[in-house]
Structure formats: structure tokens, C-alpha cells
Amino acid sequence: MDKSFTERRRRELLVAASLAVAAALVPLFVKNPNVQNIMILTLMFGALSQSWNILSGYCGQISLGHALYFGLGAYVTTLLFVKFGVLPWFGMIAGGIFCALIAMALGYPCFRLGGHYFAIATIVIAEIGLLLIQNWEWAGAALGIEMPVRGDSWLKFQFARSKLPYFYFALALACVAWFVTWWLEDSKWGYWWRAVKDNPDAAQSLGVVVFDSKMGAAAVSAFLVAVGGSFYAMYVSYIDPGSVMGFQFSLLMALPAVLGGIGTLWGPLLGAVILIPLTELTRSYIGGSGRGVDLIVYGTLIVLIALARPEGLIGLFSRKGATR
Amino acid sequence: MTALLETRGVWQRFGGLVANSDVSISVGRGEIVGLIGPNGAGKSTLFNLIAGVLPPTQGSIWFDGEDVTKMPAAERCQRGVGRTFQVVKSFETMSVIDNVIVGALVRNTVMREARRKAHEVLEFTGLAARADVLASDLVPAEKRRLEVARALATEPKLLLLDEVLTGLTPTEAQTGVALVRKVRETGITVLMVEHVMEIVMPLVDRAIVLDLGKVLVEGKPADVVRDPKVISAYLGDRHAQSA
Amino acid sequence: QTSEVVIGATYPLSGSGAQVGVDAQRAFETAIDIINNDQEFDLPLAKGVGLPGLGGAKIRIVYADTQGDPQKGRAEAERLITQEKVCAILGSYQSAVAVTISQICERYQTPFMSADNSSPSLHRRGLKYYFRASPHDEMFSAGMFDFLDAMKKKGAKANTLALFHEDTIFGTDSANAQTKLANERGYKIVADIKYRANSPSLSAEVQQLKAANADVLMPSSYTTDGILLVKTMAELGYKPNAIVAQAAGFSEKALYDAVGDKLEGAITRGSFSLDLAAKRPMVGKINDLFKAKSGKDLNDNTSRQFMAMIIMADAINRAKSTDGEKIRDALAATEMSGEQTIMPWKRVKFDEMGQNNDADPVLLQYIGGKFVTIFPTQAAVADAVWPMK
Amino acid sequence: MLKVHEVTTAYQGLVAISSVSIDVEKGEIVCVAGANGAGKSTLLKSIAGAERPRSGTVTFDGKRLDGMAQHLITATGIAYVPENRRLFPRLSVRDNLRLGSYLYRGEADREGPLDLVFTLFPRLSERLEQRAETLSGGEQQMLAIGRALMTRPRLLMLDEPSQGIMPKLVDEIFQAVKRIRDAGMTVLIVEQRMAECLEIADRAYILQTGRVLMQGASAEIRGNPDVRKAYLGL
């Protein structure tokens, strides 16, 4: 039955696997820590954007407050470790589950809202989260919290100089996010989400439980983003409210998906691969002038990409990909 | 055996406007029933009430021996109410096959099954050749056919068709009529709204005429078209002559 | 022999802290000018060209933009160390960014000197490669309370305090230190107002200050909020008895350009005072050099940035190497007298945590359009006007 | 009055009509018919400027229309009622109609066309404050035609106006079309209900898979046995 479809799915999986293997080999040849850092960030943002894409791209609920889950993931992991000695591996799972629950609790009232009302609600909820943590002494308030650094350890996922463990973790995270998307794309949920996005009334008449769909998407999305936040906390080993929960972060999470192709399987990764090196390189190589030239270059490129390919850069590869 | 669908004294008000007033109809299993009436008589509104888009202001709706008045739309679909929208609501960014798969998922939890079912329905409705086209690229007549295909994919007991055979040449309309007959042969009950008498009358077992939100007349198609009330409210003089 | 020694500087060069970062660039350039060229100052390395310890090698500085983000600061520090091969890093204005930069420096055994971060927690983390020549908030606050004690002794009215601080690390640390000192020394805090940095409006906050009507208003704010605070106070008819500010915005020219007329008599703590030029002419000359580049006088931040570069260069020179560990040891052995700086400090000598405890702050009062030093007595050139006009 | 010469229009490379030529003279009612997907709507879109022809020319009163922006074509006096109506769903009936007269908004006389609309479709005058999206299907069709008439067109182009209209009203609409013509307008109409349409039309074209299959006076077309079989279902 429908051979071409099964074949395409298999091909996607194959391409992804080859890309993952190729990516895994890169750091064996590229040893420059700065480049490795850029690769780690690219993978991290690719994974985050892929997760954001599940709720906002597939299910059509545009969230501009995902920094909340990122920040909470980072905070849960760090606090559990610093205050209770819980290993980050468990903290990560705890953060993910916590955020999935929060996402559903927030979804309960918020999913009644449409369009911009929803988007702005997500922004202000994330801002409230930020302000509360910023004023919460026990959690470090504005001072943030530093992960005590005690030498290399897999158990604590801490490595002083080597970036390889972080790289492979980020790669794994990106692969998981991609695979989850791929898997869900051809599942009941995937179809439900896209139906809800395109036309909720019609979806309902076809037996789609719109509310449950949104809740499911929010939970998966928040879980993965929270894991990303945990990773960030371990990688940078210092977090403060502004740098993990700021509004800018929510935008940065959405940006790769939008530029690459929102609601597509490959868009977020493609967007991240182009955008993150661009961000880092413009800042590193022209930001030092202190005259704002890096901002001008970076901003102009965003505008140009958004306008040249409003459906996303994925459109350069296939028409089908752009519209799926 | 009880009727498949029954509305009991259903009212629907929009502010001051009464779109349905005290509508009680029943549709038996295996019937094809035509719901006709002037523009704005409240036919689509009644469909919305049956499908669960809105709760009626008053009255109750019974489906398959159960009071479904308060049941949400998605659940009614699971119970076996399939419907099309007069103003088509395709999933525009999805392909035709994906549109139908959404419907097929109601009864098929395994993806492969759902996909197979969707292909089957596309064959049945003659859309197979357009399976991989984006819904937004369909012309209106095809979109209406897609509405039917999606609803059929949910394997309904009752199919509500809201003007799906409009905009067809007489020849094409005959294909549509044949399709509806085939649908009934598979055991599905049909309640359809249609304004083209040449299509409706030969097709339906029974016709219900709504006017100003009320049931005006109900009966055999041949009788209904001769009813002077129907002629003056709905059919107009030309049909009076031909009837 | 190396002919060039590369030092990194990590600052916000875009975003809301950009102005400080850009001014810092001018301060470092001034310092490098003095080091790399033969100049007649009684500063280490001024005379002669370059670093004699390294065969006259000249210093080159590489700037990196942190955008005020800890993660970016960290990445930039690592890039500077591994790619630009800097042998030391100076930074970084925001304390949060200093946290991550100093971590990276620790990992790469590269000395990091906080030029202008004042959070006391920074040097207490057991880092080997962390140094700070200038005072931290507790020292600054202690200086402010010493001054208040002295005023009280003279019979001035200074019993009740109103704290007004932003919700960042800087504001929180400053307020914590002030609260502690006030309790220890018997002052009453009648208002402790924590506000959100860069708020669009401060009316509600000012109203509470006005209602509290403390003897001394103690703001810890950056320039933006400082301007808005003073304007809002004027609009709501609140004239405090005295202002004793935790520098930051209150040592910036921009603030006085905007609202100087409303600040006659305001007092701020500082680590720098142009009055020193009278005693130490070099200070005036260096200020002229800086002014030629930036169009501004040296202030609290730029003077500390300038000194950070001098101290770091001096250590590298003594280490006779660009090896991180050797520089660190040289820094740890630093012993520079106050006269060899442009600051009112007693001397530069780091404790085992890398903090210089002999960097005494001063208190300055804004009078007749400029700052005059009013405390401590040995540095003062005038008596404090109290209450302010 | 309207001359369509050898027009070819394609969607993403797929040719929908190729080398179609038709003429409409002032004061005529011209009917275009054909099976689903024959290209009838595409023809109207190409004239109205909603799609840009790949080749060929469209002239209206000697003025070239092809390549002109759609709103300017409307301003030359062509009103187009598309298949999907394109009302402004959340605006009231009144506002939808008023927008029809946007082109001559400075002028005092905006009532003339409105009277015509209300005479043709009295139902609309009862629904003035209702949002267009809540109108029944038939009411929406009336509003779409009404809005087009408000632009005071010289040529009115209707794409399947009888779709979703009750039988009694279908006749009324066709009668209205006749009256619209009698009020001095020219009408180009695409219809599936050829029988009714040919009754009022002066001439007709039949399209098949993007080409003109047949053209002629209404009576002539109606008499053609192939047409009777394929399109009139007789």
C-alpha cells in the first residue's frame, strides 16, 4: 500500500542517520574550541527550535514564551543539584516532566485564546516567571546560581575543557527532537495537530479533540525544551534569570524554525545551521568594534532571508517540503 | 427499531433572530432524506446543531438511541455523525490524502490502516488521482468532493451533506447522484441539503422542507414539490408549471 | 622573543550596556598608549617603550562583545584564549558575565581581572586566576557608612535611610551590603525599594521614597534609571535631604548632562576623583589623554578600567612571560604603591582570593558642575555640604 | 466592448486556458459554459486581473487590461463576482455594500446603485447590520452581487451566481441579470445551469479543457444535439 510514502519516510530516516553520523565525526577533525562551541550551540538551538516547532509549527499555537520552559528546565536541574545533590541526569528528567506539567496547567486556560491573544499570553507568562525567579532569594534571585565545578565527571556531566561530551549530548538531543518529530509526523497526533492548525472547526467534525491535541503538543514541546535548558545549565554552569528566561530567548528559539520552514521536519535544523553560526560569527568578528555594525549585518540578513523565502529556506530544497 | 436521528423541539436563536424554531424531524436507518428550503431557512444551522458545533438554545437531539444534545462535536463524530461544510473547510496546507487520513483516524488507530482506508475512500469518491495535491490547489468542486471523502473516512452511520452537488454540470451531477446511492448501499444513512431539484428529487426517499426555521412540509418528494406552500416559498412559478 | 602581547577585553559593545563598553575601549587605549610609548608618568611601564621584561614587546588588545549575556561572555572568553591567544582577560561590567568568564579563565589557567565588577561574591569562589584591584560593594558601602558616621558626629541629620536599588546583581548586592551595615551601625532603613531596571516609569517608586522622607537617599542605579529617578523626583516634588549614591549612573557624565541642575550637592561614592590631580599632576594629564579620545573625563568606570590594564601589564612584565601561570604568580606578588596609580588607593596588593583590600573608595560631591572629594579626610579637598541644596 | 484575444493562463506551469478568444459587445449578456475544470473561472480571473495571463491580450473599450493591477481594472468599470464570493466576513452587510462605492466615495450620489441592489435583493435590506459571515449561503451570494453592482460597473462578470441559491431565487437572479442589462450594463456570466442561462443570454461560449469548443447565439447552441446531451442532460 502506498509505496512511495513508506519509501519517503524511510529515506528521511536514512538521510537523518547519515547526517547524524557525519556530524558525529566532525569534532574528530575540528578541534578548535570556538568552532566546537558554535556547533554545540547550533545543535542546541536546532533541538530547541525543533521542539518549539511541535507546538507552534505543527499545532499552530504560536508561543513566544518558550523561554519559560527553557529557564525552568535549567533552574530545576541546577537547584536540585546545588541544593539537594541530585545528579543532573535525574534533574534533567525532573525538569522535563515538571515543565510538561506546567505547560498543561497553563494550556488549560490559555488554549481558549486565539492568535495574538495567545502569543501575548505566552510572553507575559514567561515574563512573570522571570520576575518571580528574579525576586526569589532561595533560587539565587538576580545573582543566579553557579554549578560548582569539580573536575571532569560523567556522573555530574562536567568537563573542564573538553567539549566533546557536550557536543555529543547536544547532537543526541537534536537527534531525539528530530526523531520525535519524525515519528509524530506520521502518527495520530501529527495529523491531529496539523488539522487543528489549519481548521479547528473541521478538525472537530472529524473526531479530533482539539483541546487534547493542543495539550499533547504543549507537553511534548515543553518537555524537550526543558531538557535543552538543563543541558544549557550544565554546559554554561551558571544561570541567572535574565540569560535563561528572557524574552529574547523565546524569539531565538522560534527564529530557526521560521527561517528554515515553520511546521516542517527539516526547517528548524536547517534554520539553526544557518542562523547560529551567523549570529556567533557576526558578533565575534565584527562586534568588537562597538559600533553596532554586527547588529546591522545580522539584522539585515534576517530580514533578507525572511523576505526572500517567506515559506522558509527549506523551500530551496523541495517544494513539497515547504508546504507539508 | 428507533430512528437513527431525531431532533425534538429544537430551537436556535442568534440574538433576536430565530434560525430554527421547534424543529422536530427524524431520520430512519438507511434512508436518504432531503432537507430543502429557502436560503436562510436554517438548514445549515440545523446541521450544525446535529453535528454539535453549537448546543441548541432549546430542545434535544437524539442519535442512535442516545441523547447527544450536550455532546461535543468530536465525540459525535466518534459515535457516527459525519458532516460536510457548506462553506468548505479543507486543511489547506495538507495534501488531499492527509486531509482524508485525519478523518480515517477516528476508527483506525494504526497509521497504516488509516492510510489504507483513506486511499480506499479516495478511490470511492474519484479523487485518487489528486491524492498528493495540496488541498489549497483544488478547485471548488474538488474541494466539495474532498469534504465528502473526509466525512466518509470517519465511517459514519449518518452522513450530513450540505450542498455538495452544486456547481456541477448535469452530467457531472449524475455521477454525484450515483455516488450518494453507492454511499447508501454501504449502509450509511444520508441527510442532504441541496437546492437543485433535478438532483434531489430522484435521489431522496423523503423530503423535509424548512421555512423560516420551521418544518413546513414533510413527505414523498413527488408530493412535496406539488405542495403549493412549497412552491410559493421555495420553488417558484417555473416549478409549479413543470410539476 | 614575542614582539607583541595580546590581552583580551570582554565588554557589552551592543545592547543596553554598550555605552560603558565603548567608553572602556577608550580607557584601555589610553593605558596602552602609555605603556607602549615612552611617557613621563610615575606609572609602572610608562617610561620606555613596551614591556622591558619581554624585550620591549608591545601590548595589543582584542575586544569581544558579550552583549551582557553570560553564555556569550563565556564563548567569547574561550575564543579569545584559544584563538586570539590572549594571555589575560579584562572585563566585564556586568557581574553575571564575569562569573562565566572567570570560570573559563580558571579552566584555561588564564588570569582574569575584574576591572569594574563590584559584586562581592565574585572573588569568594575559590578561583586561582581571579583578581580584582578595585573595591567591591561591601568596601564601597563601608566607605559610605564611614562617611555617614563622620557626618553624624559633626551633628548632621543622617539617621534614617531610604535604599533604592535595581533588581540586578549590582543592585541586590549593593542593597544587601547597605542593609547589613545599617543594622550594624544603628541606622534605620525607612524604605527599601527594589525596582525593575529600565522600567518605563518610576513614579510609584518615587512616591514611596517621598512618603518615607528619609534623611539620606541611597540609590544604586545605572545611568538610565538614574536620569529617570531624578526627573521623576523633581516632577513629584520630592527633594531629598541628602543623596549618597552607589556610583554607577551617578558617576556618569550623561546623567549630569541630563539632570545636573537637580543634583547640586548630590554625593556619590567613587573609586576615582579628579581632585587627585592637584596632588598628583599625572592624573590630570592622563585625564587629558583620555578626554582627547573620548570627549569625556575619566570616571568611576573608566579609571578602574585604565588601572586594570596597567596592573595587568605590570604583572606580565614582571612574569617575563605570557604563560598564564607565571602571570598569575606575578599578579599575586603585585605590590604597587598608591602613588603609582591614578586612584586614591593606599596600594595594590591582592589577598589570597585575588581581592585588593587596600583600594579605598572616596566620596564625591557634585558642586558647581563638578565633583569634589569630600571623604576620607586625607583625600578631601572640601567639606561636605549637608543637607544638599 | 471587451475583447479577449488568444489568452493563455497557467498555474505553476499547468496551462488552464490556452489561446482563448472571446468578445462581448455592449449591452449583451454572454454566457460561458463548460465542465468542471474547463477553465471558465480562469478566464474570468484573467480578465479581472486576479491571474496574470501568460500570453494574449485583453482589451476593454480599446484599453489594454492585461498586466494592469487588479484594482485599476475594477476602476475601468469591470465588476467581478468570483466563485467564492470573497466578502469581507466580519464587516456588516452595510459596510460591505458601502465599500462597493469606494471608488466614487467623494460623490454625493451613492444611493442610486443602492436602490437598485435593494430592489433586486430586498432580503439584504433586512440584514444590514448582520456580519457577512453569518449570512446564509444564498444571502451571501446576493451580497456579493450587490457589492459588485455598487461599483457602478459597465461590465459585470459573474462566476456561477446560481450556486447555492434556492430554485425560486435562481429564476429571480437570472431575471435580475436581465434587468441589470436593461439598466445599461453588460454581463459576462459563467454558469453550470446552461438551460436557464441560455434563456437570458444573447450569445454563449462553451469551453472544454481550456479551449473554446463552440460559440454562437443562444438559440443556436441550445439546438445543438451534442450540447443537449453533454451539458443540458437531455
Add this chain to the structure above:
Amino acid sequence: MTAETIIQSLASGLLMGLLYGLIAVGLALIFGLMDVVNFAHGEFLMLAMYVTFFLFTFFAIDPLLSAPLAAAALFVLGAAVYLLIVRFAMRAKANVGMVQIFATFGLAIVMRGLAQLLFTADYRSVPHSWLGGKTVSVAGIFLPQPQLFGALVAIAAFGGLYFFINRTDFGRALEATREDPGAVALVGIDKNRVFALGWGIGGALVGLAGAIMATFFYIYPDVGASFALIAYVTVALGGFGSVFGAFAGGIVVGLVEATTALVLPPSLKSVGIYAVYLLVVFVRPRGLFGSM
């Protein structure tokens, strides 16, 4: 807490609220009435403040007099941004809103960079304007003149916009274009002209706001960020599609902000605003007066 404190809070809150309204009114047009997202709204405000600042510094034109000039400059900017950027962003087949967000987000970054390049990162302000620093005091309640004047301008701007949208054909055309930009050509409307004009007017209104802000606020390349979020919340709280809503939204935001600071630490005062927004939309999903 004395009665005076409360009254002063309410008065300050009301004035500040009207000022938020003035900042939001341009956004209410672009975002609320045209349903086009402009993420560079804060940067428009920043630019207007710089225009006012430079006119004051170099030509000694008081902000009150230069307000029309700032409005004109921003009119041109608004129209240009539509014609050069947003128009193309709207061509996206799906997710138009997101594409607009990021095109204008990119624009915002460019504008900040340009401001830093051209005007430097220094903090500026207009020190001695006619109204700056002046205040009216009634029975111990202080009402700053810049805010008072801003409140008047806000009321006038809202009145003007209300009339413009609800009583003119252009207003109706604007609504129709938002509903279905593809369909307005059917009645002879050029959607690009309507939108460009709408953006221009939206820009001009921000220009007015910027001129007044310049009399009492500091100016630097990132200043817009402080106001952008409040402006979005104001428009959404009032409800999209309603001019009156944005007006009411501004007042509510101002009052809530001022009163929150009476009960919570001032650093949490925006939590009050956000909470009120959430409460309102949970009860009324279209904001206070929204139609869309």
C-alpha cells in the same frame, strides 16, 4: 498608606496610562486594526526620540514644536517599512504572522545597530525643554506637565483615530483590507496604498509619542525595549480591532502598574499588569473591547 499617597498613585498611574496609550495608539492601528505585527515598534519610538533630540540640540527646536516634524519623519518611515519589507513578508502562503514578526524583528535589530553607529551608544536627553521638569501641583498632588500634555495629545490622538476608523471611508477600506487583502481589488481598492498609509499614520502617531517622551525620558539605542512589551499588552488587553480598547487598555495598564506598586515590591509591578491581562483574556478572550 495615606489617602494622599493613593490619590497621587492613581493620578500618576492615569497620566502614565494615557502616555502608554499614546505609545500604543500607533501600534493599535498597525497591530490591532491591520493585524500586521510590527516588532520594531519600540525602535520606531526610539527613532522619534532621537529626531526630537537632534532637532533640539542642533536647531534649538523645542519638542513641542518639533512633534509634527517627528510625526512626519516617522510617517515616511512607517510607509517605507511597509512598502519595502512588510509587503513582501505578507506574501507568505502560511504563517504570515510569524514571517512578519521576524522580518520586523530583524528590522528592529538593524535600527538599533544603525542608531549605535550613527548616534553612538551614549545616553542622551533633552535637558531644558519648555515642559521638561515642570509640574502642576493641585492640593498636594503633583502632575508633571510633560505627562499632562502627553495625556492631552493621547486623548486627541485616540479621538482622531477613532473618527478616522469609524467615520471615514478610508477606515472602512482599512478594515476590509485587513479582512481579505486579496478581495479589496474587487471594489477598486489598492491594498498597498491603504496599508502604506495605515503604516504611515501608525508611524506618525509613534512620532508624536516619541517627541513627548523625549521631554522627560532618556534616549539611547535600546530605549525602545522598555516600552515595546507594554505597548503590545496594552493593545491586546484593550482588544484587537478596537481603538477605544487600546485607549482603555492604556489607562488600565497605567492604573494597575501604579497600584500594584502600593502592595507588591515595585520590582514586581509589571506582574500586576501581566496578571490583569491574563485575567481579562481568560474571561473575555477578545480583550476588553476587541472584535477579532
